[in-house]
Amino acid sequence: MQNQNGKASGLLPLFLFVCLFVGSGLITGDFYSLPIVAAALAASVVSLAMNRKEKLSQKTEWFAKGAGHPDIMIMVMIFILAGAFSSAAKAMGAVESTVNLALSFVPGQFMVAGLFIIAAFISVSMGTSTGTIAALAPIAAGISAEIGVPAAYSVAAVVGGAMFGDNLSFISDTTIAAVRTQKTKMSDKFKTNFLIVLPAAVATVILLMVFSAGGHPGAQAGTYSWVKVLPYLGVLIFALLGFNVMAVIFGGIVLAGVIGISDGSLTLHTYLTAITEGIGGMSELIILSLLIGGMAEMMKRNGGIAFLLQFVSRRIRSKKGAEAGIAGLVSAANLATANNTIAIITAGPLAKDLSDRYGIDNRKSASILDIFSCAVQGLIPYGAQMLSAAQIAKISPISILPYSFYPILIGVCGICAIIFRLPRFTEKA
Numbered sequence: 001m002q003n004q005n006g007k008a009s010g011l012l013p014l015f016l017f018v019c020l021f022v023g024s025g026l027i028t029g030d031f032y033s034l035p036i037v038a039a040a041l042a043a044s045v046v047s048l049a050m051n052r053k054e055k056l057s058q059k060t061e062w063f064a065k066g067a068g069h070p071d072i073m074i075m076v077m078i079f080i081l082a083g084a085f086s087s088a089a090k091a092m093g094a095v096e097s098t099v100n101l102a103l104s105f106v107p108g109q110f111m112v113a114g115l116f117i118i119a120a121f122i123s124v125s126m127g128t129s130t131g132t133i134a135a136l137a138p139i140a141a142g143i144s145a146e147i148g149v150p151a152a153y154s155v156a157a158v159v160g161g162a163m164f165g166d167n168l169s170f171i172s173d174t175t176i177a178a179v180r181t182q183k184t185k186m187s188d189k190f191k192t193n194f195l196i197v198l199p200a201a202v203a204t205v206i207l208l209m210v211f212s213a214g215g216h217p218g219a220q221a222g223t224y225s226w227v228k229v230l231p232y233l234g235v236l237i238f239a240l241l242g243f244n245v246m247a248v249i250f251g252g253i254v255l256a257g258v259i260g261i262s263d264g265s266l267t268l269h270t271y272l273t274a275i276t277e278g279i280g281g282m283s284e285l286i287i288l289s290l291l292i293g294g295m296a297e298m299m300k301r302n303g304g305i306a307f308l309l310q311f312v313s314r315r316i317r318s319k320k321g322a323e324a325g326i327a328g329l330v331s332a333a334n335l336a337t338a339n340n341t342i343a344i345i346t347a348g349p350l351a352k353d354l355s356d357r358y359g360i361d362n363r364k365s366a367s368i369l370d371i372f373s374c375a376v377q378g379l380i381p382y383g384a385q386m387l388s389a390a391q392i393a394k395i396s397p398i399s400i401l402p403y404s405f406y407p408i409l410i411g412v413c414g415i416c417a418i419i420f421r422l423p424r425f426t427e428k429a
Contacts, residue, residue: 010304066297087278123165
């Protein structure tokens with residue numbers, strides 16, 4: 001049974017994980033000096049060693065339950081398909097053709113800002129940030145080399161756009177969780193949320209164009225084939241039409257194979273080999289997701305999550321303080337669980353109590369939950385979004401942080417909305 005008494009010691013695994021992963025990188029100057037899976041494994045062992053009152057068999061069952069959470073399993077399936085699609089599309093020349101096509105029509109200084117806008121549209125349509133990153137991160141990495149900007153810069157634009165949709169999409173699980181826990185309407189929450197984050201989106205586009213100005217806008221585009229662009233174009237179109245993300249990516253895998261085998265750039269053997277290698281390349285990310293999911297469940301069982309919730313809620317004295325408390329609750333839960341949906345589900349009931357007690361509009365409380373969970377999720381280097389983007393682009397997730405304009409700005413906009421009590425609502429009878 002879950003421990004309802006908050007205990008700071010329950011957060012020890014998270015503290016150990018962050019210290020090992022970030023600390024080793026800061027000390028050595030190389031964030032690959034200690035494999036992130038090794039840090040997660042050590043923290044997971046510590047989480048299982050805690051709470052000696054329970055049998056190891058029971059704790060192992062809890063750990064497995066956390067690792068097998070539906071959200072974790074859906075992410076794992078997306079990672080598998082994303083790895084296969086990325087590798088198959090690259091093998092048949094889709095990435096090279098797509099990059100050259102983009103360079104032929106869009107000036108280099110607008111390219112990264114365009115990636116952010118495209119990612120935002122896709123994620124709003126699909127309702128998933130990880131699926132959006134899977135589709136666009138390979139293109140972003142390829143474009144960065146052509147226009148003379150760091151890969152981390154263009155990939156960060158994709159991650160930012162993906163978090164835009166994760167925060168606003170009508171079919172995003174984070175949005176659904178926020179609306180359901182706060183007992184409000186999806187359309188009302190969307191309007192309120194959009195008004196708060198719109199300045200962040202506009203500012204991000206401007207910043208991306210300004211920082212791209214120092215690149216090589218005159219980069220020469222190579223040859224491209226419209227046919228080879230079809231796998232990515234198909235993914236973008238069907239994503240915008242709102243099709244299921246896994247079905248969309250699977251369709252992209254099949255289309256890449258059909259085109260590659262038809263034009264001779266692939267054989268059946270090389271196609272299947274590319275798919276296998278792509279899935280294998282995601283193995284570290286899949287293992288890490290399972291370990292973090294299990295560790296989060298153990299921290300919940302050991303009172304760590306309850307401690308965070310109690311710590312924040314005890315310090316609330318006013319309506320504005322309650323809004324800040326809701327932001328702090330979901331942010332702390334997100335840091336601990338590395339999953340914004342789980343964080344909203346965890347903090348949602350207490351946030352609803354606070355909004356009722358201090359007269360906070362349900363539209364505002366739902367927006368605060370979603371905004372701050374997405375801000376944190378887009379910044380933590382051990383979150384699925386940063387890890388998958390880094391894995392695809394073959395860079396460190398830490399290197400993406402300095403360019404993560406949008407997640408930072410939506411956090412700033414969320415804080416401003418709390419301080420200045422925005423947006424203003426018409427009082428209901």
